[in-house]
Amino acid sequence: MKITAVEAIPYAIPYTHPLRFASGEVHTADHVLIRVHTEDGIVGEADAPPRPYTYGETQRSIKEMVEEVFGPHVVGKSVFDRSAIHAVMRRTIHNQVAKGALDIALWDAMGKALDVPVTTLLGGWTDSMRVSHMLGFKPARELLEEALEFGERYGITTFKLKTGRRPLALDVEAARVLREGLGPEADIYLDANRGWTANEAMEVLRQTADLGLSLLEEPCDAKEAMSRRRLVEKFPIPIVGDESVPTAGDASRELLSGGCTAICIKTARSGFTEAQEILGLCTGLGVDVTMGNQIDTQIGSLATVAFGAAFEATSRRAGELSNFLDMSDDLLAEPIEIRDGRIAARHVPGVGAAVDEDKLTRYRTDR
Numbered sequence: 001m002k003i004t005a006v007e008a009i010p011y012a013i014p015y016t017h018p019l020r021f022a023s024g025e026v027h028t029a030d031h032v033l034i035r036v037h038t039e040d041g042i043v044g045e046a047d048a049p050p051r052p053y054t055y056g057e058t059q060r061s062i063k064e065m066v067e068e069v070f071g072p073h074v075v076g077k078s079v080f081d082r083s084a085i086h087a088v089m090r091r092t093i094h095n096q097v098a099k100g101a102l103d104i105a106l107w108d109a110m111g112k113a114l115d116v117p118v119t120t121l122l123g124g125w126t127d128s129m130r131v132s133h134m135l136g137f138k139p140a141r142e143l144l145e146e147a148l149e150f151g152e153r154y155g156i157t158t159f160k161l162k163t164g165r166r167p168l169a170l171d172v173e174a175a176r177v178l179r180e181g182l183g184p185e186a187d188i189y190l191d192a193n194r195g196w197t198a199n200e201a202m203e204v205l206r207q208t209a210d211l212g213l214s215l216l217e218e219p220c221d222a223k224e225a226m227s228r229r230r231l232v233e234k235f236p237i238p239i240v241g242d243e244s245v246p247t248a249g250d251a252s253r254e255l256l257s258g259g260c261t262a263i264c265i266k267t268a269r270s271g272f273t274e275a276q277e278i279l280g281l282c283t284g285l286g287v288d289v290t291m292g293n294q295i296d297t298q299i300g301s302l303a304t305v306a307f308g309a310a311f312e313a314t315s316r317r318a319g320e321l322s323n324f325l326d327m328s329d330d331l332l333a334e335p336i337e338i339r340d341g342r343i344a345a346r347h348v349p350g351v352g353a354a355v356d357e358d359k360l361t362r363y364r365t366d367r
C-alpha cells in the first residue's frame, strides 16, 4: 500500500477557557493535521499539537519537517514499512511532535487498510479509558468549582493540578482546597512543569504530606540531576517524568539515573511506535505509567484512548483526556462523549478520528 503524498495542514481553533501552567499557556489550538495519502485512496490522519515552550516545535516547523524533511523519504514506501520510515525519522534528533503525528497517521492507515481498529492492533486490552481532568492555574476556589462541575457533569474523580508557581503557598493552598472540597476518595496529583527547584518541590511535598497526593510530575528541570535524585529518593510518592522523557532512550536515562520513578506517556510526542517502546521499558522495570495530555484536540485525545485502552498498564490509571472540552470547536466529525468518567475507544477501522471536512475548510490557515 504505497504512500503517494504526505500533507501537513495548519489550522487554528480558539479556546473558550485558556489553560495556564508553569511553562506556558494556550489560547488557540494552532495545530497541524497530518495526512498520509495512499495509492488505494486510504488516508491516515493524526493531529500534531506544537508546544514551542516545551519542545521548541512550532506549527511551521512541524509542517516543514513532515512535508519537506521526512515527506520525500516516506512517499513511495508502503504504510507497512514502519521501521524503514522510523529509520529515516531517527536520523533527525528532536522534532518529536512531527514524528509522533506521522507515526500515528501511518497506524491509522494500517488499521484502515486491514479493516481493524488500531486499539485492537496495538493490544486490545479493553474498550475505554478512565478520564483524569487537568486543572490549570486559577484561584483555589475556582479550581474546586471546576473540579466539582467536572465530577458532577462527567463523573470524573481524578484531577491533575497544575503547579510550579511562586510563592509556593499558592499551590499548597490549591491542593488543600481541592482535597477538602473533593473528599478523600478523589485521586489528586500535581504537575509543576519544571516551575520549581527540587528544594521548592520538597518543601511543597512536605507541606502537603497529609493530603494523600498520588503523584508529582516534572517538579523541576530533570537536568538538575543531583537535587532531583535527592527529591526522588526522599519522597514516597512516584515522581513522574513527562517532558524529560519523550523517547525510550530519555526514559531509560531518567529512570536509571534516578530522575523519576514513573513515566508519563504522550502519544502526541511519542506516536504509537515510540510509546510502545517506552511502555515496554516501563513494564520490564516495574515502573508505573500515566497517559498524559499535550493539550490535545478530540483527534489527539482519541489517539491517546486508542493507545491507552490497548494495554493493561496504560489503562490502570485514569488518562488525561478532557482538555478538548475547553475548545470552542474541533475537527472531529463525531464528537467524543465522556460518560461515567470514561471515554470509549472507537471500534472502527483505524484510530476512529474521522475529520469534518467543512470544519477543516473553515479553520485551516493555509488558504
Ligand code: MUC
Pocket (backbone or CB within 6 Å): 021, 051, 054, 191, 193, 242, 292, 293, 294, 295
Ligand atoms: C502536561 O502534562 O505537562 C502542558 C504542556 C504540555 O506540553 O503538555 C501539557 C500538560
Ligand code: MG
Pocket (backbone or CB within 6 Å): 191, 193, 217, 218, 242, 243, 264, 292
Ligand atoms: Mg506534564
